[in-house]
Amino acid sequence: SPTVSPTGASGNGNENGKTIGIAVADQKSLFYVAAVDGMEQAADEAGYKLVTLSANNNSGQQVNQVQDLITQQVDVIIFIAQDATSAAAGVKLANDAGIPIVAVDQKPESGNGKLATYIATDSVAAAEKLCTWMFDQFGGAGDIAILQGPLGSTAELQRSEGCANALANYPDVKVVAQESAGWDETKAFTAAQNILTANPNLKAIFGESDAMALGAAKAAQQEGRTGLVFVGIDGFPTMFTAVADGLTQATMAQQPYLMGQLSVQDAVKIAEGNGGDIPKLQYQDTVLVTGENVADNDPAKFYGPDFK
């Protein structure tokens, strides 16, 4: 039936009747889509059934969905929390129900819930590294702008924090404009137009996501402003192209596909009783992709083969 996800219907799975439940923050942003792609690939390989629930960026809804996964008696839950502070509630529910939980991307900040393992990108470090690279491009002195994600979201907070860490080492870099464009390219375009107008001496724009960096770069291109540096975090295939074309200068590529695969592989081990040797914390590398190394990096490595 068309309403059942491809995984549920896939041919070779389900032999052992075990199910992994996935609670993911949304299925709109490519990071999560790629992570789920990776999970599906790994589950297919292992012959596991997946139940994927997406919370549409609503923490409350996500707790409901964890509840629904527990109702269905899944064997392991993979949890990509919408938000680090609210993640504890979901973990607690799973703990109470005795279902092991693998956290991906966000880790609960509070409570004393037990995680089987935590797989993530170190966003603070990634942002710090990226911002440092960006400052160096214009000699470590000048005005920059930051386009933030939805205010209050964990990714926004961590990426802002990382860049602030880098700024601490560059006293001559000044943030003259800071605006939220909600991960959205259109909004970033508009925001950048205005920021560029108000700041004729701007040197660079840090987009906390690739989409926002792209929007900003396109605005500058339309205004005929050249010589600025535009960087983003994510490593989307479109951003690879943009970096190669010189529209943007760098992206910090995350590896969601790999993280997805890894989470399912771990979940399978746990379900089969071999979870003992899995490390509690597994940070995945981010790769700084710039004009110099973009040709050497295949975007499929980061976002999976399905990526269009």
Add this chain to the structure above:
Amino acid sequence: MAIIDRNMTPPRPDSSPAHGEVAPTSAASVNTSRFRRIMSQIPGPLIGLIVIFVALSFLSPYFLTPRNLLNILSQVSAVGVMSVGALLIILLGGIDLSVGSVLALSSMSMAAMYKMAGWPFEVALLAGLIVGALVGLINGILTAYGKLQPFIATLATMSAAAGLALFITNGNPITGFPDWFIAITATSILGIPIEGVILVAIFAIAAFWLKFRPSGRALYAIGGNEEVARLSGLPVRRAKILVYTIAGLLAAVAGLLVTSRLDSAQPTAGAADLLNVIAVVVIGGASLSGGSGSLLGTFVGLLIIGVLNNGMSLLNVSANLQPVVIGAVIAAAVLTDRKSSRRHT
């Protein structure tokens, strides 16, 4: 010109027994009309809910378990609490867009007073509720005295409250609340989760108010015809202010539930709930032009949305198709609602 002499002929059909004009005659027709009246008492969307319910019972083995049904109750609690306030406002012919932001603002205010200002938790909690009521009060004043369209007034407060909620901590969530507070959403009374009890209690109190108290009945009068209400000496402005304040307070209560549930006050909580809240009320048969709607209907609307979300989770419907299914089911559920479709053109 009084051509008919009062004595000349019986002026009303009532004195001649089976005159066909107004008085119903045969027992059969009385029965039919009573049956029809009873049928028309049933909220139309109930049929939609029953169909969805039965279908899901067949489709998923987990759906009809007591545990799952109780889960549904607690899953809808926050939206449900807000939908009571929304119904009251919609009865008045108003609308409240600020409800989600108020949830966030009151939750953040409470958390900030507790964790940042160091107030005793109980005081902070009370302050959070007051903040919610206060925003509601502003909505009420803007609509009743400022004579702004409610859409605009609450759009303004929605925007302002959302901004303030972020401003308090610069976007950071606050976590770490007392255990008893978290227990509110983690404990059951006689097997029923406390949040479910709170939800049902709020519905019951509000329904009682609307049906049996003059000030509650007045909402129908004001929403149905504000001019009549005013000319009849009803305190129209006071009613508006009261209702918006109640809605703000209820949004704050919903905020407390969400905070307790997540053990986290989030500045962007509730933002996604706005359309759900209004949808619940409208699916429940209320008219956005005011004067008609009931809490029974709203509760049915709430369950439709709640059961649908829960059911699709259980059936593992693809995330991107879920909104499509929800859209189709909402339209179908309301299309079958003969009553509301007759009334509103």
Add this chain to the structure above:
Amino acid sequence: MAIIDRNMTPPRPDSSPAHGEVAPTSAASVNTSRFRRIMSQIPGPLIGLIVIFVALSFLSPYFLTPRNLLNILSQVSAVGVMSVGALLIILLGGIDLSVGSVLALSSMSMAAMYKMAGWPFEVALLAGLIVGALVGLINGILTAYGKLQPFIATLATMSAAAGLALFITNGNPITGFPDWFIAITATSILGIPIEGVILVAIFAIAAFWLKFRPSGRALYAIGGNEEVARLSGLPVRRAKILVYTIAGLLAAVAGLLVTSRLDSAQPTAGAADLLNVIAVVVIGGASLSGGSGSLLGTFVGLLIIGVLNNGMSLLNVSANLQPVVIGAVIAAAVLTDRKSSRRHT
């Protein structure tokens, strides 16, 4: 059937000079009332706009540059195009929540047909527009024939369209459009960006329709009192269907503008625009209960929102406080609008 010829016997029973009941008396009072009439022609929120405009000119040296003013025009183009459709629907007493999702769906459909199905771009573009119009048509049919409340009907299509837009590519954006298409938003005619020209043209055509064409004027009559309109022989259902379809089509046009500007079709584009679109119309003085509102007002509302957002960017107002300022300014702008405050209680 000619207009009645007034040479026919005047049926008036009296031959004495008509004793004017309301005939205006003194010249002075005529003048006062003419002044009042002219004043009442000025859309109320215009004063708000002027105040904001003047304030920003002083506050930011960049605000009053031609470049920035043209930027504002292109920044508001997508919301502006949609707000024309929204005004038409609101005039009828309806509402369209689906507008943002339709933007995304038609943009994604176009892109998918071009890049995935390999259709010629012009055909794909047309298909994208048709998809938008089609969703609008469904809205129209659901409200006019299904007799759903517009809020519910368009909530359902909003949900469905948003889901489908994501479903097409499983959330992936599509990029790589022909140069001429991208040029639409990158080129200027006589210094004015094409999207601005398109925006103004759509406003002008729609304003002409509303003012001079019987079918456009009918919207006011239908929104004002549907039964009167129906008994006057106006095709109420056809008007509803037409207007919802136009709104869908305009959302698709806005989708094309956004796609062209970014050279990228995005499944979640437009989602944030819904409240803006309705806010623009309501700030512009239209009443959500139908029958009143103008495109001039809507344009002023559009500029208020556009100028405000632009100004705060230029002034680097803290992102958290921006919504607070917007909320306060909206309330203030509309509070000063004596006309609309008088009309809607």
Add this chain to the structure above:
Amino acid sequence: MVQTLAHTTHDGQADGDSAGLICTGLSKSYWGVPVLKDVDITLRPGNVIGLIGENGAGKSTTSSIIAGIVEANGGSMTIDGIPYEPARPSDALKNGVALIHQEIRMVPELSVAENIFIGRLPRRRGVIDRNRINDEAREYLELVGSQTDPRRPVAGLSIAAQQEIEIARALSREPKYIIFDEPSASLGQAETQHVFAQIAALRQRGVGIVYISHRLEEIKEVADTIVCLRDGALVGNWPASEITKDEMVKAMVGRDFVFSHRAPKPATSEVALSVTGLSKAGVFAGIDFDVHRGEIFGFAGLVGAGRTEVVRTIAGADQADAGEIKVHGEVVQIRNPRSGIDAGIAMVPEDRKGQGLNLDRTGAENITLPWEKELSSAGIITKKKVTSTANKLRDFLDIRGRLDIPVGSLSGGNQQKVLLAKWLVNEPKILILDEPTRGVDVGAKMTIYETIRALAETGVGVIVVSSELEEVLGLSHRVLVMSGGLQRAILDRADATPEAVMALALSNVPKESPLESPIDGEAEYQTTIRTQEN
């Protein structure tokens, strides 16, 4: 109270002089135009003042000022010598002044009883005492002769039934002063008599009453004193027993004026409209009649007989279940109002506010609303065209008042003329008028009657539905009498005596009638909401 009275006595006013509701020098203007000029009215307890005047003379304005709905620009009021300055309706009610408004104002969703007690629902143990309001409502309804069940919702009740509720509501406040603003406009003769009986009883109890009406015989019957307004000024004040109807008319219009019906010119033999076997389940059945060109064809019957439903169906506002309609010999399919209009059938509906006019738009826009396509050139309609068309009709129908302001601010009679004008922009083949002179003054009535005759003389077939027997009998060539949804007889002018018509109107529904199972609550609800569109 006693103190204040003593105080006023000190001022030299005798107790007897200050008793009652005394208005001195009331003035009001709208848009800079005075509509009420220095009006003095003294209403004593137990007195009935009949207030007359042409449409727009200022009667409703006066009553609105007294009832606290509108604020006067000048003048003062006292009750029993105490200054009375109502700022809002509730102030008036507190001072014992109630108004029965010209326009009916109900909350359709609430029950009849709740509508009566709106704003002061009694409580018992904290909750609304439903038994009490239902019982009391039933008593007050019976006082005005209404049988309506107080528990049912108001939605779906006929205008007449709602008017009765409106009166019951005012009575239930046990006021000391009541203003009836044209209550009889939507009442039938029988209901009016109930109201009169009630007024007599109130007067006995010392209530002071202002009774506004355009039905002058009625006024004479009920009032002690008759007061006349013309152009906003008081022009007469007589004991009711000492003035004749003709004198009243003269005072109202300011000149000699003869009010009489004359026989219409004979109709042609050409059939304009032919209706056969028209039926609508549960509403009416077996309607068969022809209207000739040049004929005025009346519909008589009691309120609720189904006349309105029949003519609405002919005009396309509702759908018939069976039957055939021919216009000028050709069968026409009338599916909706538009196809009715296209077939040359125009209908002036009985509910001016709900179905006839869009009160927020200007008179001119209302008049041209159905004809904008015809009035446009090259698809464009200009304000000039709208205005000039409307002005032509204003002259033709003697509409008094501006057509460029919202029609809701015109007086009731002028609104009715605007409504008529709307259907005369294009000469119809068949003109249906449902209660064409509801709330219209004598002068305007004559204008409308003359217009009807003049239109008939040009070959239009006219159908007049009216609850005023004198009107329908005085105008028509032939009269169709309905009762209980059935056509009882078609009487020629000569045979259509009031007695004969009333006998038929009151005749019972025979057992074998298709409407044998009568219109019960629900069906009535459905048929009268009339929201379904085509």
